Amino acid sequence: MTAQPHTGGTTDGDGVAIRASGLTKRFGKLAAVDHVDLEVPARHVYGFLGPNGSGKSTTIRMLCGLLTPTEGEIEVLGLRIPAQADELRSHIGYMTQKFSLFEDLTVRENLEFLAAIQGVPKAKTKSRIDELVEQYHFGDLQKQLAGTMSGGQKQRLGLACAVIHEPELLFLDEPTSAVDPESRRDFWEKLFELADVGTTLLVSTHLMDEAERCHRLAILDRGTLVADGTPDELMAKLKGRTFLVETADPRRAQHVLVDVPGVLGVAQVGNTLRVLTADDGGEATQRMDKALADAGQKGEVMPAPPNLEDVFVAATRNGDAKDDRREHAA
Amino acid sequence: MNWRRLWAIVIKELRQLGRDRITLAMIVGIPVIQLVLFGYAINLNLRGLDAGIADQANTAGSRALVMDMLATGVVTPVARADTPQQLMTMIRRGRISIGIAVPPDFERRRIDGRELAQVLVDGSDTTVQGAAAQLAQVPIDSAVPDTRAPMTSTPPGARISVVSFYNPQRQSAINIVPGLIGVILTMTMVLFTAIAIVRERERGNMELLIATPLTSTELMVGKVLPYVAIGLVQTSVILVLGMWLFDVPIRGNVFDVYLAAGLLILGNLSLGLLISTQARSQFQAMQMTFFVFLPSILLSGFMFPFAGMPKVVQWIAEVLPLTHFLRLIRGVMLRGAGLWEMWIDVLALAAFTLMMMTLAILRFRKRLD
Numbered sequence: 001m002t003a004q005p006h007t008g009g010t011t012d013g014d015g016v017a018i019r020a021s022g023l024t025k026r027f028g029k030l031a032a033v034d035h036v037d038l039e040v041p042a043r044h045v046y047g048f049l050g051p052n053g054s055g056k057s058t059t060i061r062m063l064c065g066l067l068t069p070t071e072g073e074i075e076v077l078g079l080r081i082p083a084q085a086d087e088l089r090s091h092i093g094y095m096t097q098k099f100s101l102f103e104d105l106t107v108r109e110n111l112e113f114l115a116a117i118q119g120v121p122k123a124k125t126k127s128r129i130d131e132l133v134e135q136y137h138f139g140d141l142q143k144q145l146a147g148t149m150s151g152g153q154k155q156r157l158g159l160a161c162a163v164i165h166e167p168e169l170l171f172l173d174e175p176t177s178a179v180d181p182e183s184r185r186d187f188w189e190k191l192f193e194l195a196d197v198g199t200t201l202l203v204s205t206h207l208m209d210e211a212e213r214c215h216r217l218a219i220l221d222r223g224t225l226v227a228d229g230t231p232d233e234l235m236a237k238l239k240g241r242t243f244l245v246e247t248a249d250p251r252r253a254q255h256v257l258v259d260v261p262g263v264l265g266v267a268q269v270g271n272t273l274r275v276l277t278a279d280d281g282g283e284a285t286q287r288m289d290k291a292l293a294d295a296g297q298k299g300e301v302m303p304a305p306p307n308l309e310d311v312f313v314a315a316t317r318n319g320d321a322k323d324d325r326r327e328h329a330a
Numbered sequence: 331m332n333w334r335r336l337w338a339i340v341i342k343e344l345r346q347l348g349r350d351r352i353t354l355a356m357i358v359g360i361p362v363i364q365l366v367l368f369g370y371a372i373n374l375n376l377r378g379l380d381a382g383i384a385d386q387a388n389t390a391g392s393r394a395l396v397m398d399m400l401a402t403g404v405v406t407p408v409a410r411a412d413t414p415q416q417l418m419t420m421i422r423r424g425r426i427s428i429g430i431a432v433p434p435d436f437e438r439r440r441i442d443g444r445e446l447a448q449v450l451v452d453g454s455d456t457t458v459q460g461a462a463a464q465l466a467q468v469p470i471d472s473a474v475p476d477t478r479a480p481m482t483s484t485p486p487g488a489r490i491s492v493v494s495f496y497n498p499q500r501q502s503a504i505n506i507v508p509g510l511i512g513v514i515l516t517m518t519m520v521l522f523t524a525i526a527i528v529r530e531r532e533r534g535n536m537e538l539l540i541a542t543p544l545t546s547t548e549l550m551v552g553k554v555l556p557y558v559a560i561g562l563v564q565t566s567v568i569l570v571l572g573m574w575l576f577d578v579p580i581r582g583n584v585f586d587v588y589l590a591a592g593l594l595i596l597g598n599l600s601l602g603l604l605i606s607t608q609a610r611s612q613f614q615a616m617q618m619t620f621f622v623f624l625p626s627i628l629l630s631g632f633m634f635p636f637a638g639m640p641k642v643v644q645w646i647a648e649v650l651p652l653t654h655f656l657r658l659i660r661g662v663m664l665r666g667a668g669l670w671e672m673w674i675d676v677l678a679l680a681a682f683t684l685m686m687m688t689l690a691i692l693r694f695r696k697r698l699d
């Protein structure tokens with residue numbers, strides 16, 4: 001893509017919004033984030049994929065200057081964090097994982113409060129709020145207390161408040177948890193609209209289908225960055241390593257297959273098994289056929305296109321697979 | 331300091347308060363209930379208190395006086411004694427609460443216009459004091475038909491003295507009400523602010539707020555201002571009720587009363603803020619509040635005379651804002667003093683506020699760790 005200097009002028013010349021190296025956060029003995037290197041291009045929707053407890057929130061909090069890193073360097077919009085965190089605050093929007101608006105204020109009161117706090121010019125405040133009310137479908141809800149709204153409505157209000165001052169950079173921490181699929185689709189459309197007008201978005205999620213929509217993503221597991229790139233790049237790397245197995249008794253077949261050397265993961269999807277193998281040039285396929293036959297299981301092993309779940313399993317099981325083998329040897 | 335952001339916090343706080351019915355009810359309810367409870371407990375119109383009588387004169391006149399006192403119904407005679415000393419012993423042992431002593435030279439005193447009788451009171455029980463005061467109001471001229479001396483001009487009560495043991499300060503509703511302003515403000519103000527911030531942390535609002543350009547000072551000051559207004563409302567409630575129910579006087583300037591209250595409010599609010607930067611939960615905030623509240627009540631001179639406390643305790647008491655406020659408010663309301671005549675206490679309250687506020691702002695980090 002053609003990288004153009006951002007209108008805000010605070011992004012690097014090379015169009016990088018966030019740069020972090022060796023980013024580490026320890027809580028006592030626990031390394032919640034462990035030497036993470038990141039580079040988030042401007043005007044992208046950048047995904048943070050990882051299971052609960054993998055360090056997504058902790059990383060985001062360090063990037064917006066709310067937590068002090070134990071080690072590592074951070075540069076956000078050309079500012080050194082946490083030293084210049086105060087300057088950064090007016091350029092970012094942050095939607096916390098937990099709903100953090102005021103439940104005992106109405107929708108409009110919440111918007112008015114954030115407009116004042118974020119320094120939206122007084123003359124523009126009313127029109128900006130009206131605009132957001134229109135865009136985020138709050139027409140009839142303006143006078144409703146935020147605490148009485150549904151999960152999806154709260155999420156929308158959270159986003160509306162986070163963008164009220166039109167920040168260059170948005171941090172969204174698992175914004176669609178507790179939201180129905182329909183609202184999630186609408187929500188993601190809003191995110192892409194924001195990226196279209198030049199906003200950089202960093203969105204964390206533990207949902208594969210959401211991660212797949214991102215322009216780029218980083219996969220976190222137990223505090224470490226295990227993979228990053230565009231979803232297509234990441235999936236392309238697994239070409240030839242993913243298979244579907246159809247058998248009469250998937251549960252037994254699964255038991256048989258997990259012990260086959262070279263098999264990294266077996267997951268049951270309906271009546272079929274989805275198998276991810278190590279990068280060994282297809283040797284595992286033959287071993288799987290043999291193992292199934294030995295166990296008296298009739299089954300067919302067919303190649304399948306990789307998906308992000310495979311990417312995730314491949315990225316997180318690499319180390320484990322070796323460990324497993326060592327255990328077997330011992 | 332950005333005024334728009336500060337104002338936004340104030341408005342938000344007021345809007346939230348307006349929807350919090352329980353807190354709203356407490357703002358007015360606490361002063362009313364406390365005042366009525368404390369006030370009446372002390373001013374209670376007691377009847378049938380156990381009394382001992384030592385009528386050393388035993389003349390027609392002295393017997394008439396004693397009968398008149400008994401006729402008020404405030405006391406019931408349960409014991410007779412020969413001397414005031416015996417009455418004192420009975421009081422000490424708790425046999426009687428009130429002693430009526432008429433001296434042997436009663437008739438002589440009557441002619442001379444001197445004190446006629448003594449009402450001895452167990453002053454350690456403040457409720458009894460009110461009763462004794464009532465006794466002393468017995469109109470002497472009707473009790474003792476006066477045929478000789480022209481002493482009718484002597485106001486009633488002047489000739490029956492009340493001698494109070496164990497509580498020389500003679501606390502009464504009049505003394506309690508000004509102090510009660512301080513006690514109520516100490517309790518509610520510290521608690522309200524301490525909880526106001528901890529609650530935002532618990533609900534997750536704080537993470538949103540500290541990620542915005544809002545500064546610590548704007549947040550702290552914005553949180554405090556609405557409660558200053560609330561504190562002044564509470565002060566007014568107590569003043570009006572105190573004057574209406576207990577005839578508590580304001581001998582000094584009303585403006586000085588509010589100024590003193592304002593100083594105490596600010597001190598307590600800053601203390602509440604400091605507590606809020608330490609407390610991890612609303613429950614902790616509550617505990618810390620009571621950690622300050624109890625010594626305030628016990629050591630400030632509200633409950634017990636300040637002068638009677640050991641030196642070390644007095645030093646501790648000097649740190650408490652309520653101690654200084656009590657001196658100011660009693661001075662202004664009861665003695666008619668001007669605030670500036672007690673500038674040391676004014677200064678102490680201002681210094682306390684400044685120190686707590688500074689500590690709170692310094693301790694409040696725009697960080698989660």
Ligand SMILES: Nc1ncnc2c1ncn2[C@@H]1O[C@H](COP(=O)(O)OP(=O)(O)O)[C@@H](O)[C@H]1O
Pocket residue numbers: 027030032050051052053054055056057058059
């Ligand atoms: N303030 C904290 N104190 C101690 N441990 C924490 C704190 N915040 C997070 N952790 C721990 O750090 C790890 C990563 O947490 P988090 O960043 O919230 O993960 P995620 O957002 O990916 O679910 C978890 O094990 C969590 O328990």
Ligand SMILES: [Mg+2]
Pocket residue numbers: 053056057058097173174
């Ligand atoms: Mg999280």
